[in-house]
Amino acid sequence: MTFNEDSLSPGVAVILVAAGRGRRLGSEIPKQYIPLDGACALRRSAARFLSVEGIGRVLPVIHPDDRALCETALDGLDDPRLMAPVSGGGTRAASVKKGLEALETHRPFKVLIHDAARPFVPVRVVEDVIAALNEAEGAFAALQVVDALWTAEASDALSPVPREGLWRAQTPQGFDFAKILEAHRAHDGAGADDVVVAREAGMRVRIVPGAEQNYKITTRADLERALRDLRTDHG
Numbered sequence: 010m011t012f013n014e015d016s017l018s019p020g021v022a023v024i025l026v027a028a029g030r031g032r033r034l035g036s037e038i039p040k041q042y043i044p045l046d047g048a049c050a051l052r053r054s055a056a057r058f059l060s061v062e063g064i065g066r067v068l069p070v071i072h073p074d075d076r077a078l079c080e081t082a083l084d085g086l087d088d089p090r091l092m093a094p095v096s097g098g099g100t101r102a103a104s105v106k107k108g109l110e111a112l113e114t115h116r117p118f119k120v121l122i123h124d125a126a127r128p129f130v131p132v133r134v135v136e137d138v139i140a141a142l143n144e145a146e147g148a149f150a151a152l153q154v155v156d157a158l159w160t161a162e163a164s165d166a167l168s169p170v171p172r173e174g175l176w177r178a179q180t181p182q183g184f185d186f187a188k189i190l191e192a193h194r195a196h197d198g199a200g201a202d203d204v205v206v207a208r209e210a211g212m213r214v215r216i217v218p219g220a221e222q223n224y225k226i227t228t229r230a231d232l233e234r235a236l237r238d239l240r241t242d243h244g
Contacts, residue, residue, distance in 0.1 A: 028097025
């Protein structure tokens with residue numbers, strides 16, 4: 010399929026949140042730029058969303074110090090739907106708000122917000138979140154909690170926590186564009202994710218099944234897992 014600027018679909022835009030420092034990984038390079046068998050997490054995430062039918066624009070939101078890293082990471086992804094990155098803010102919510110405002114003139118109907126450090130999101134999950142937005146103002150991928158939960162003090166178990174009705178949130182988190190932009194503009198910037206922002210604004214948000222492979226690269230163990238998974242895929 011050939012795209013040009015005038016024919017790009019206004020329907021679904023994607024914000025790739027990539028402004029974090031990833032300090033828990035203990036690397037000098039932010040985690041989204043660490044090479045993963047030839048392609049970093051940001052590049053893999055961008056390529057994954059560009060492969061999904063109906064995605065009209067993909068916008069990276071990066072730390073202002075990472076422009077050179079971002080340019081190198083995305084070099085060769087010659088798709089007009091991939092927008093030039095914008096600089097994020099001091100919190101995740103502030104970064105998302107900057108991304109939403111950068112998309113405002115393009116007037117998408119829906120927006121997906123995805124952590125660039127989740128490079129293996131299945132296309133099926135992306136499509137399910139988009140589909141859920143036909144019936145709800147927001148939707149996000151999540152996995153139901155099945156393990157026993159305990160509160161603890163240091164390494165001492167204290168008391169069990171009921172797991173019924175608990176879900177592990179993932180991304181993408183999708184929303185009606187105009188409503189989530191309005192919600193972010195009214196938000197104090199402290200929300201841990203965009204579902205918090207949406208729910209504070211009274212938006213109805215639906216959960217769709219996520220995937221175990223849609224994990225976030227946060228720690229050294231996650232990075233090692235990602236490298237193992239890629240080696241396994243390549244046989």
